[in-house]
Amino acid sequence: MSPELIQNVIDSDEKSDLRSFISELRHQEKQYLLRNDILNAYREYCSKYQKPPEFYQSSNLGKLIYYTQEIIREDGNICLIIRSKIASQEVYRLTEELNIEQLAVEELLDVRDRFVNHYHPNEGDILELDFQPFYDYTPTIRDPKNIGKGVQFLNRYLSSKLFQDPKQWLESLFNFLRLHKYDSMPLLINGRIQSQQQLSEQIKKALTFVADLEIDEPYEKFRFVLQLMGFEAGWGNTAGRVRETLEILDELIDSPDHQTLEAFISRIPMVFRIVLVSPHGWFGQEGVLGRPDTGGQVVYVLDQAKSLEKQLQEDVSLAGLDGLGVQPKVIILTRLIPNSDGTLCNQRLEKVHNTDNAWILRVPLREFNPNMTQNWISRFEFWPYLETYAIDAEKELLAEFKGAPDLIVGNYSDGNLVAFLLSRRLKVTQCNIAHALEKSKYLFSNLYWQELDDKYHFSLQFTADLIAMNAANFIISSTYQEIVGTPDSVGQYESYKCFTMPELYHVVDGIELFSPKFNVVPPGVNEAAYFPYSRMEDRVISDREQLEDMLFTLEDPAQIFGKLDDPNKRPIFSMARLDRIKNLTGLAECFGKSEALQEHCNLILVAGKLRVEESGDNEERDEIEKLYHIIEQYNLYGKIRWLGVRLSKSQSGEIYRVIADHQGIFVQPALFEAFGLTILEAMISGLPTFATQFGGPLEIIQNKTNGFYINPTNLEETAERILDFVTKCDQNPNYWYEISTRAIDRVYSTYTWKIHTTKLLTLARIYGFWNFTSKENREDLLRYIEALFYLIYKPKAQALLAEHQHR
Ligand code: UDP
Numbered sequence: 001m002s003p004e005l006i007q008n009v010i011d012s013d014e015k016s017d018l019r020s021f022i023s024e025l026r027h028q029e030k031q032y033l034l035r036n037d038i039l040n041a042y043r044e045y046c047s048k049y050q051k052p053p054e055f056y057q058s059s060n061l062g063k064l065i066y067y068t069q070e071i072i073r074e075d076g077n078i079c080l081i082i083r084s085k086i087a088s089q090e091v092y093r094l095t096e097e098l099n100i101e102q103l104a105v106e107e108l109l110d111v112r113d114r115f116v117n118h119y120h121p122n123e124g125d126i127l128e129l130d131f132q133p134f135y136d137y138t139p140t141i142r143d144p145k146n147i148g149k150g151v152q153f154l155n156r157y158l159s160s161k162l163f164q165d166p167k168q169w170l171e172s173l174f175n176f177l178r179l180h181k182y183d184s185m186p187l188l189i190n191g192r193i194q195s196q197q198q199l200s201e202q203i204k205k206a207l208t209f210v211a212d213l214e215i216d217e218p219y220e221k222f223r224f225v226l227q228l229m230g231f232e233a234g235w236g237n238t239a240g241r242v243r244e245t246l247e248i249l250d251e252l253i254d255s256p257d258h259q260t261l262e263a264f265i266s267r268i269p270m271v272f273r274i275v276l277v278s279p280h281g282w283f284g285q286e287g288v289l290g291r292p293d294t295g296g297q298v299v300y301v302l303d304q305a306k307s308l309e310k311q312l313q314e315d316v317s318l319a320g321l322d323g324l325g326v327q328p329k330v331i332i333l334t335r336l337i338p339n340s341d342g343t344l345c346n347q348r349l350e351k352v353h354n355t356d357n358a359w360i361l362r363v364p365l366r367e368f369n370p371n372m373t374q375n376w377i378s379r380f381e382f383w384p385y386l387e388t389y390a391i392d393a394e395k396e397l398l399a400e401f402k403g404a405p406d407l408i409v410g411n412y413s414d415g416n417l418v419a420f421l422l423s424r425r426l427k428v429t430q431c432n433i434a435h436a437l438e439k440s441k442y443l444f445s446n447l448y449w450q451e452l453d454d455k456y457h458f459s460l461q462f463t464a465d466l467i468a469m470n471a472a473n474f475i476i477s478s479t480y481q482e483i484v485g486t487p488d489s490v491g492q493y494e495s496y497k498c499f500t501m502p503e504l505y506h507v508v509d510g511i512e513l514f515s516p517k518f519n520v521v522p523p524g525v526n527e528a529a530y531f532p533y534s535r536m537e538d539r540v541i542s543d544r545e546q547l548e549d550m551l552f553t554l555e556d557p558a559q560i561f562g563k564l565d566d567p568n569k570r571p572i573f574s575m576a577r578l579d580r581i582k583n584l585t586g587l588a589e590c591f592g593k594s595e596a597l598q599e600h601c602n603l604i605l606v607a608g609k610l611r612v613e614e615s616g617d618n619e620e621r622d623e624i625e626k627l628y629h630i631i632e633q634y635n636l637y638g639k640i641r642w643l644g645v646r647l648s649k650s651q652s653g654e655i656y657r658v659i660a661d662h663q664g665i666f667v668q669p670a671l672f673e674a675f676g677l678t679i680l681e682a683m684i685s686g687l688p689t690f691a692t693q694f695g696g697p698l699e700i701i702q703n704k705t706n707g708f709y710i711n712p713t714n715l716e717e718t719a720e721r722i723l724d725f726v727t728k729c730d731q732n733p734n735y736w737y738e739i740s741t742r743a744i745d746r747v748y749s750t751y752t753w754k755i756h757t758t759k760l761l762t763l764a765r766i767y768g769f770w771n772f773t774s775k776e777n778r779e780d781l782l783r784y785i786e787a788l789f790y791l792i793y794k795p796k797a798q799a800l801l802a803e804h805q806h807r
């Protein structure tokens with residue numbers, strides 16, 4: 001496809017345009033152009049040469065430009081990186097004479113090294129990392145639109161294998177069934193069934209037996225009969241459920257298909273103990289949230305732990321294991337921080353609120369350097385401590401669980417590396433969750449890693465990412481674009497496909513994006529705290545009144561800035577940490593620039609802090625100053641309220657509802673948002689929501705149906721979109737209710753923790769099964785990964801540790 005994209009331009013009368021466009025590029029200062037630069041350059045070209053609008057959009061040159069992600073100028077030539085399809089790119093060199101030459105990935109990486117003057121062919125070759133050969137044990141998805149639906153694909157593949165070689169597969173299935181135990185209690189089948197033939201026969205017998213029982217006959221009543229036939233607990237809690245499960249297995253043996261396989265494996269009681277790894281800390285339930293680098297991840301992991309426990313309890317009950325001493329347990333593994341600033345982060349064990357058996361387990365870092373290990377450590381500096389942390393955590397987990405867990409889930413780059421180390425040692429299924437990957441957040445972070453390494457240590461982080469994502473049995477992402485982006489932007493995982501770390505290594509193929517390991521499983525929202533404003537019976541009147549006052553009228557300069565001239569105007573509401581990327585200042589500027597918007601609405605921001613002195617974070621301080629400056633510049637006094645408060649969970653739920661009582665709207669103006677939990681919270685509360693089109697919100701909201709997209713880099717357009725909605729609502733008050741109702745429906749139908757955990761547990765079982773049947777085939781991959789860990793990661797981590805010791 002791509003050579004044609006170029007060839008079509010050359011073969012048409014646009015050839016001269018291409019020539020002059022390239023010559024314009026040569027006059028640019030920039031030698032390395034990213035997509036935005038390319039589009040800007042092309043826009044300028046079209047306007048300079050007065051090209052008609054059709055030319056800009058639909059000419060051959062326009063198409064070529066649209067698909068070009070990067071241009072690197074080198075001598076007289078230019079190198080074009082073209083991504084004409086999601087998840088695949090091709091590279092071409094275009095000479096001054098307009099000859100086209102395709103470049104291999106290896107050559108592209110050399111071009112990039114030359115660009116930063118770190119190319120040294122005379123000193124020998126650079127290490128090339130290539131994971132592709134190790135993916136031969138796995139089937140791969142063909143169509144990019146099915147990326148992220150790994151489990152469906154895997155099921156089809158596994159069941160077609162069942163067809164092809166029934167004998168071998170039934171053997172594996174049989175061995176797999178024999179494996180399951182809870183502590184020392186055998187589950188599913190016992191020693192009376194010795195072979196897979198015998199298993200088929202006994203299933204028929206058991207089916208005849210249970211068919212005669214009342215459908216709701218409790219399992220305890222006929223447990224011993226089944227035991228004599230070779231079946232232990234785990235098939236169901238009633239005669240009806242046992243019969244169903246046995247029938248599914250019978251059908252799977254006779255005529256396997258993918259639905260039957262999924263239905264059967266989803267019922268196997270094989271997950272009781274789960275570890276959620278979120279090591280870098282400040283993980284607590286009170287007064288901790290909102291420190292830089294935590295925020296959404298802490299909210300996510302806590303809610304996930306609660307929901308997982310509940311789902312495991314339901315599954316245990318349905319499998320007939322109640323009353324047999326089976327109690328599921330979920331542990332959130334994080335670090336213990338001795339100097340914990342008045343929080344509970346120095347406590348070893350803390351029960352998760354409203355659960356029976358979910359815990360936060362805090363394991364300290366070894367005392368390599370008390371200055372560092374007694375205190376909180378930034379995520380960028382955390383790397384040297386992770387290996388020993390994993391070793392210590394393993395012991396504590398084994399003690400807490402009285403055995404190994406059944407599933408280990410990592411969070412973020414550091415948690416995923418620890419999850420890898422633990423999974424490898426304990427031989428347990430590993431699942432990764434990223435929340436955000438830094439590589440695509442920081443432009444050119446890999447190319448200039450040497451300049452940035454003092455501050456960010458990306459050489460460690462990206463190596464850790466490559467290790468963990470390739471080692472994981474499965475990866476869950478919150479959105480499709482987290483994996484492979486959109487037609488015009490590269491995905492977060494996709495950015496690991498091929499890149500250079502000059503003078504360290506070249507990644508020729510860093511991850512198989514078409515692997516079924518990728519699954520999109522979005523999070524949900526805490527329904528106890530966040531629910532529709534109209535559910536008056538569940539709302540606490542005193543909270544509501546207190547927040548009403550705080551939002552609109554209370555005068556308390558210590559924590560609230562601004563007094564509204566007219567508190568009855570429709571509120572535009574936003575809530576986020578004052579990170580640059582969250583762009584609350586952008587929203588204030590958008591509001592400042594639009595007098596029409598100010599006429600109709602007030603702007604209300606909940607942003608944690610009011611004063612520069614309260615913040616220890618440079619970025620946050622800059623944002624605070626900027627916000628005051630904007631208020632001054634656009635004279636927003638009387639029109640804005642800025643609440644420098646941290647709300648408790650129940651307050652933060654009620655605050656959205658109070659805004660909804662006032663028929664307000666929620667705006668999420670981030671420059672990029674990986675997913676965006678506040679969007680779900682606002683929508684479930686019934687707030688019409690306007691959210692950034694850059695990142696996850698694009699998949700959460702269906703534009704103009706249950707919310708709206710905004711482009712936070714285009715302030716005028718954003719103001720117009722909001723104004724348009726507000727005017728429509730003024731003309732037709734029903735409009736607000738329509739969008740509000742659809743926002744609520746959207747969350748309940750698609751983004752609940754129940755949906756999330758059901759899917760996550762199904763994945764854990766199916767990948768657990770696959771892990772079991774393909775174990776030997778993965779060993780070569782894991783050995784390669786270990787080599788990376790010991791030969792690249794570890795020496796670098798040790799060097800950073802030595803540096804820390806001098807601090
Ligand atoms: N949050 C909060 N108080 C604040 C700001 C945010 O409780 O002052 C919560 C918010 O309700 C949400 C989470 O922090 O649950 C932020 O998650 P999100 O995914 O929106 O962004 P992140 O901070 O992870 O980038």
Ligand code: LCN
Nearest residue numbers: 296297435674675676677
């Ligand atoms: C991190 C982020 O930046 C948010 O976009 C997510 O919603 C949050 O983690 C939870 O996954």
